[in-house]
Each structure stands twice: as C-alpha cells, then as structure tokens.
Amino acid sequence: MIAWFTKNHVAANLLLITLLLSGLFSLSSQIPLEVFPSFETDRISVSVTLRGSTPEDVEQGVTIRIEEAVQDLEGIEQISSRSSEGSASVTIEVESGYDPRELLADIKSRVDAINTFPADAEKPIVALAERKREVIAVTVSSDYGEKETLEYAEQVRDDILRLPNVTQVELSGVRDYELAIEVSQDTLRQYNLTLAQISTAVAKSSSDISAGNLKTEGGDVLISSKGQAYRKDEFANIVVKNQSDGTVIRLGDIANINDDFEETPVRTRFNGKQAAFIDVYRIGPQSAIDVADDVKNYIESKQSSLPQGFELSYWDDDSQVVKSRIATLTSSALQGGILVLALLTLFLRPAIAFWVFIGIPVSFMGAFIAMPIFGVTLNIMSLFGFILVLGIVVDDAIVTGENVYTHLKTAESGEQAAILGTQEVATPVTFGVLTTVAAFLPLAFIEGARGALFAQIPVVVIPVLLFSLIESKFVLPAHLKYIKLRNQKTKSSKLEVLQQHFADGFESAILKYYQPILAKALRYKLATVSLFVGVFFIILTLITSGWTKFVFFPRIPSETVRVTLTLPTGTPFEVTNKYVMDMSQKAQLLQDKYRDEDTGESVILNILASTGGRGGVSNSGSVRFEITPAESRDSDIGSRELVSEWRDLIGIIPGAESVTFRAEIGRSSDPIDVQLSGTSLDTLQKIAESVKARLSTYPTVFDIADSMSDGKEELQIELTEQGFALGLNRVDVANQVRNSFFGSQVQRIQRGRDDVRVMVRLPIEERRSVADLQNILITTPTGGSVPLSHVATLIAGQSPSTINRIDRYRTLNVTADIEKSNTNMTALQADLTEYLDELMQQYPGVDYKLEGEAKEQRESFGSLAWALLFVFFIIYSLLAIPLKSYMQPIIVMSVIPFGMIGAVIGHWVMGMELTIMSLLGMLALIGVVVNDSLVLVDFINKKRSEGGKIIDAVKLAGAARFRPVMLTSLTTFIGLMPLLFEKATQAQFLIPMAVSLGFGIVFATFITLILVPVNYMLMERFQSWFR
DSSP states (O other): OHHHHHHOHHHHHHHHHHHHHHHHHHHHHTOOBOSSOOOOOOEEEEEEEOTTOOHHHHIIIIIHHHHHHHTTOTTEEEEEEEEETTEEEEEEEEOTTSOHHHHHHHHHHHHHTOOOSOTTOOOOEEEEOOOOEEEEEEEEEESSOHHHHHHHHHHHHHHHHTSTTOOEEEEESSOOEEEEEEOOHHHHHHHTOOHHHHHHHHHHHSOEEEEEEEEETTEEEEEEEEOOOOSHHHHHTOEEEEOTTSOEEEHHHHOEEEEEEOSSOEEEEETTEEEEEEEEEEOTTOOHHHHHHHHHHHHHHHGGGOOTTEEEEEEOOHHHHHHHHHHHHHHHHHHHHHHHHHHHHHHSOHHHHHHHHHHHHHHHHHHHHHHHHHTOOBSHHHHHHHHHHHTTTTHHHHHHHHHHHHHTTTOSSHHHHHHHHHHHHHHHHHHHHHHHHHHHGGGGGOOSTTHHHHTHHHHHHHHHHHHHHHIIIIIHHHHHTTSOOTTSOOOOOHHHHHHHHHHHHHHHHIIIIIHHHHHHHHHTHHHHHHHHHHHHHHHHHHHHTTSSOBOSSOOEEEEEEEEEEEOOTTOOHHHHHHHHHHHHHHHHHHHHHTBOTTTOOBSEEEEEEEEEETTTEEEEEEEEEEEOOGGGOSSSOOHHHHHHHHHHHHOOOTTOSEEEEEEEESOOSOSEEEEEEESOHHHHHHHHHHHHHHHTTSTTEEEEEESOOOOEEEEEEEEOHHHHHTTOOHHHHHHHHHHHHTOEEEEEEEETTEEEEEEEEOOGGGGSSHHHHHHOEEEOTTSOEEEHHHHEEEEEEEEOSEEEEETTEEEEEEEEEEOGGGOOHHHHHHHHHHHHHHHHHHSTTOEEEEOTHHHHHHHHHHHHHHHHHHHHHHHHHHHHHHHTOSSHHHHHHTTHHHHHHHHHHHHHHHTOOBOHHHHHHHHHHHHHHHHHHHHHHHHHHHHHHTOSOHHHHHHHHHHHTHHHHHHHHHHHHHHHHHHHTOOOGGGTTTHHHHHHHHHHHHHHHHHHHHHHHHHHHHHHHHHHHHO
C-alpha cells in the first residue's frame, strides 16, 4: 500500500483534495457554533398547577400521587419533587443507558391514568427538561407604565419572530393579562345574588356555539350563535338576572370589571426604567452568530422610528462571547501552527518541514467530517481539542519525515528513500498513534454533570489523529520522493544553507554532549535508576501531603454578576422592591466609579433589576449587571473585585433569609451541600440549625443557607356545631371562601397571542384583613346566608413555603460557598463528615448525603479510576503487539510516572492549582509519552536483529532517534504555548489541561532519552539470569 501510493502520486493527491473539500463542506454547512456545548438532558419533569392551595395540600393531593404512580418504572435514577404554593413539580432523572423518550412515554401514561387529583388541578404537563439555548435578550424599556411597555414589547416580539433565522422567542419580565370581575358583598346582598350565580351567568352567555346546518333547496346554511366576549365592554353587557318587573340587570351595572394584569407582582427595570424582555433562543443547527446578527440588525433599523420615551437595546449577547472565544482560540491555533512550522524548518529541510506541516490542516478537515456524525458543535471545548492535538498530530509525520531524511544520505533515489523510510517506522508510528487514541478515549465516558463537557475533546482529537495517520502513510511519502538526495550537488538558497548548518551543528552536539551522558548512565545503571526513582518519590510526597492544593473545578469569573435576595415568605411586594431598587442604585454607584473619563464608557455596561416572579412570589428579587469582557478591558477590575465592593456597599439587609452573590461560570452546584432526608420537617429543621452553626465555625465558608424558609402564616377553617346544624360541610365552606378571596376562574379566552383568564371575586378592599374573612357571607343549603364567624372558627398556624422530597422522603439541604483559593477542600470535607456522623446518631431515621460538588467529584473520580486501569491495560496491549514481548512494554511505560511529575512541576511553574482538568490532561499524557519511547525501543530491536552487540545498538539508537524524539515533544509543547498565556475568561479552566500535557511531555522526553536505554539494558541482564 505504502509503496503503491508513493509511486502513484495522483492517487495520493486526490486523497488529499477529497479530504480537504469534504472537511470544508462539513465545516461551512453542517456544524453550528456555540459557546458551551449543549447536550440532551436526561431529566423528565412533571408539573401540575393547583392555584391558590398550600404546599402541604399540594404535596398530599398531587406530588405523592405522581411519585407513587411512577416509582416502579425501570430506568429511573432518582425522583425529586418540590411542592410549593399553587404548584407541584416532580423531576425524574433517567439512568444512563435508558432512552429518556421511551421512559417519557411510560411516565406520561402512568400520570394520565391518575384520576384522584383535586378537582381544581390543571392537566399535568409531562416533558423532557429541554435546555433552551438562549442567544440574546432584547430589552424594551420606557418612561411609561407596565401596560404601554408590554404592548410595545409584544409588537417587537412579533417583528423578531418574522426574522429569517429566528424561530423561538419568549416574553419575560412582565405579568400575564387577566380580566377580573369584582362584585362587593353589599351589592350581592342588595340584588340577592351570589358569586357562584354570577360565574354561571358569565359562563353561559359568553361563548360561541355552532348549531348545525339548514338543508335548504339552494344549499346548506350554517347556524351559529356568536357571543364570546373578549373585551371589557362586551362582558359588561352580559345579563346576570331578570327581575319580576321585567327589568334586566347587566354585569356592568353591579360589577367592577378590570381588564388588566394578574395580581401577582412583578417588576423589571433595565438601567432604571420600566422594562420587558424578549429572550431569543436558537434551535438545532442554528448558529448563535446568525441569530444574534439578525436581531441586532433589526434593533439598529428600529432606532430611528422608535416611539417617544421608548428604548430598544439588547444584552446578554452570547454570540459576542462565541465570536471572541472562537477568535482567541483560532489565533492560539494559528500561532501554535506557525511556531510548529518554524521549529520543523530548523530541524529538517524546509521542503520536508512544509510537507510535514501540511498534515495539520488535512487531519483537521478529517475531524470536521466526523463532527456532525457524532453531533458535536464548534464550541470552546471542541476548539480546545483542536489546540491540544495541534502539536501531537505532526508526531507521526515527523518520525516518518525524519526517517526519510536520514535515508536520503544512503538511498539510490528519492523514491526509494521515501518508501524505505516510511516502511521502516510504519509499525511503531501506527501503534504510537493508537496509544494516544486510547488515552483520550476514557474522556468520552466520564460521569457526572460535567461529563458531557469533557466528552467533546476526544470526539475531536481521535479523528484528527486517525486522519493524520492516513496522511503520513499514503500522502506524505508521495511528496517526499521529489526531494533531492543529500549527495546531489545543487545550488542551495540562503535558507537551506542556514538550515543545513543548524542540522549539522545539532548532529555534532548530539555526539558531543548527549552520547557521553548516555554512556555514563549506561555504565552506572542502578545508580541512574535509583536517582530517578528517588526524585519521583520526593515529588509524590509533596503532592499527597497537601502541599499542592487540589480544586475540583476552579472558579472562572464570568461576564455577568448577579445578587439574589430572598426575604421571609409573605413579605409585602413593596418592601422587597425597596431593597431591590436600593441594590440596583449601589450598582449604579459602582458603574459611575469605574467610568473612563475620556471615553465615558464604564466597566459595568447594563444593570437589570427584577422583583417578584410568576406564581406570586413577592419576597424575592435579583439584580444583575454585565461587564465588558476580559479581552477588551483595560483595567484589572474583574467581576470578583466588583462583587466584593458591591457586597460591602449593600451591607447587611435586615431580616433577609439569604443574599447570594454569583460571578462565575461553570457552577452547576454548591461547593458545600449537605442533604438531610427524613419524614418530619421539624426534626430536619433542628438538624439543619446545628449543621449551619458548625459550618459558620470554618473561617473561609460564607453564604450559608438552607432550602427551608420559614413559610407563611396560615389560617385553618374549622366548622363549629352550629355550622353542622345548618347543614353546611367543610368542602362547601372552603370552596365559597376560595371563590370570594382567590376567585373562581370562569373562562380562559384566547386574545391574539395571549391566553387571558377571566376571574370572578370580591374587590381587593374586602379581602385585606382577618375581620373581612370573618364577615364573609356563607350561603346555606336552604338559601339563607350567614357570616363565616357564626359557623366556623379560624385556627392560626404555619405553612412551610415549599416542601422538597427526594426518592419519596422529605429533604432539606444546607448549602454554603467557599473561598476556594485558600481552603483545603479535602481536609474540610473530612472534618464535616466526621461531625455529621456523630450528629446522625442522635436522630434515628434521618440520613445525610454530601451533594453538590462533593457528589460530582465522587462520580467523576469513580469513572476516572476505571479509566486509568483501562488506559494502562490498552496501552500495554498496544505496545506488546508490535514489540512481540511481555517485558518490553514495561520499559516503554516506565516513563509515564515522570510525565505526571512534569505535569505537576508545570503547575508550580505557572502558579496554578491542580484541577479536574489537570487530571484529564495527565490521562491524555499517558498515551503521548509512550510514543517516543516506543520508537526508541523499536529501533534498538531492529538494530539487534541485524546482529551486533546490545550495548552498541542501545547507544546508536539513542543518537539516531534523538532528533525525532526531541522534535515531537517540542512541537507538542510549542503548539500549546499560545494557549498557556491566554487571558480570556472561558479559556481559564482549560489551561490546566494544556499545562499537564505540555510540561509533562517535555519533562518525560529528557527522561526517555536516558532512562529507556538504561532500563533496556537492565531488562536484558534480568532476563539473561533466567536463560
């Protein structure tokens, strides 16, 4: 095959062109761009709305029923649920290996079969928890009220939906419309009506009914009655009652009809003005950049025709991030590529260097062909994969090219040199690439929430390596055969003379320095080995004794900063709003403080404040601001510094349950998260208090909170004997109270794009105090009416604000944050576990688990340990096959531990902590490190088979293979260099992996050149004893 392709250069070139074209096609049309890879979630959510009911009723009536219905299906990892005021949501995690869509169908049929839900419960919604991929948010802000802002925002939303690349948008930060019909008690008494009668009258009059066809001779005529009311005045016309004197009472005569918003308070402010948001998402293969560009062009074009007092702008633009990341990573890749080319030119002839370098783009195209097949997009992780592999990819081409270069001295023709040179190293090169592939493979199977992130790297690296193998075997020799032999005298250019000088100088340097060192090492074999082993153990103890810190997932400062405030449940909206506005003003102070005098630009770009939320949450709010990205910032002020200043400015908010600040990316869980589970909430609450007290004793722990808040006060209605005597029952009374206070939903009408509820209830003035509740009129079965206080008593109590359950037990989480830079996490976790074990003995029936980052670390490490074993075994096998020996692979693999040491030293040099990424880097390192020693051992074997002494073969191998071994390592390191000094925020967490690879390889190479020959000799001596 090799000889055929070498002789037939047309075939070789066609192969090259095919690869390039198909790669370019795939890149341009098949691969979408995004920041972080998006992945299918394996969670299924079931949500049920039960408006106006307490969390305990929701838990009993809805949540437990759903949990019991689905708990025995196979393929379920864990069921967690949350019952809060007015709604239940159950989340089911799917075990890996099961198809979420099949399980979704099973769960749906089980849930649909439940017929015991409360009467007011809406239909359950069962769906796969989709991760929507938000691209950009459009903000509409105005100097006017909520209604005007919303109306204009709806217009903008409809415009954006018409743009060619946009398919999914969502309006947020505003309340839903609601049509409320409010009738006071006095009016009801005056006309002898009840709220129930009014509801019935509305339902019967406001509707469209089709009544069939008339079959006339001239054809069919449709009969229908159109009476559906949509607007306030249409509802006012509805007849509620006919009196005996023939007059009619219409709804407008007795009721106050408000066509306005729901009563849930929501308030959104953008840079201090009333605002509404339109979130724009991308779906499937849409590119974030295209979507965002469309939206930005639309905003540009609207600026001239905006109504007075309105502003239209955007924020949270993901495409900007995508562009800048892709730009930084692409430039890193290009710089790396140029450095690699320069290095190759120094060591090999410019012509050989050029053809070796061509292998890089060809192999990359190969990966572009493979990416859509595996569903990988262009994102930070996959781009990072390309940079990692930049220097590794030319390894096989270098070894091949360098060997052909050596053969040019002795061969008869260029073609013969190309064929012999390629064939001679074919085996070690092929298996060398396969060991690298094997080392990257386990990254695809890491478990835990972050596994899908890491899985992107091997999908890029492995195809690149395999295609580079094809290129170096079939395409490279066909080009190298045209290179002139060394002894053919031709006029050479300046560059070639320079290169020749360097190459000859390098060869004499090998003879002058390296050979004597190797000879000494070979004379004192045992001393050499014990020196290396000694150094290894010293460094190992430094790592294990905690001198080098290990951080599972480092903090990466993000470009948005947010603070979330939660006050006790039931806090009035106005109070919450006051604090939120105050926090947003403090952010404006910071914005002015860091404004550049000359340009007027501030580090802080936009400030968004929102209070309240859907579902009537009046006790929480948040403020976020966006800062200029790290690459385009002049000052060193980053999000961390801003957060600490902001925290000081805000100070302590009296009575707040929690105030949390966030300014980092890639945080999917809390650093400390203790999950307690049991049956009684009171017991859990007690334990949580002791855990919180314990956590506050650690100096670096802050933001301690638990998932259980105090809850609202509750009044329970109990009927008295008198009530029973009047023929009333509990359901009847409770329903009448509900209809008066919460209101009864008469209709839901579709008005344009909006789904509007029509509610009938008492006016707000008559439902503000306990006295109002006691005076409410209850209709008895005989038709009379009595005040509630005559037939029932009110018992005060407390209702929890939410009830969380996991696997059918009530749970409570205590969470906290840590300053990672000066905490030894391992020690802290051990101490906490010891304390919790003691605590649990006092409370039987209560369990605890360490969740959050501790859980992710357990999952990832569990799979890493297996991955290590797997990699070692596969690499051993891949080495044993070409070497045809059981012992020699061990010589080759003896350099692995030293590679690891190099990686750790690299972290010290760069001043970094070890992270999960460093470990993954070391895993990949294993496969790359053995390539050089494999080439070395293979060469020794070849020379021995030609006859001659072992010691000569070993010395010769060291000298002959010195250049390719040095070159492969240097290219790998140099390819990674630009990334090591990258400033961009999102590149930060990738750098440790590059450090591990780069430094590990350089370090291991120097050791390879001395330790492998020594070990080879020792192994021979060892085997000779047994012969």
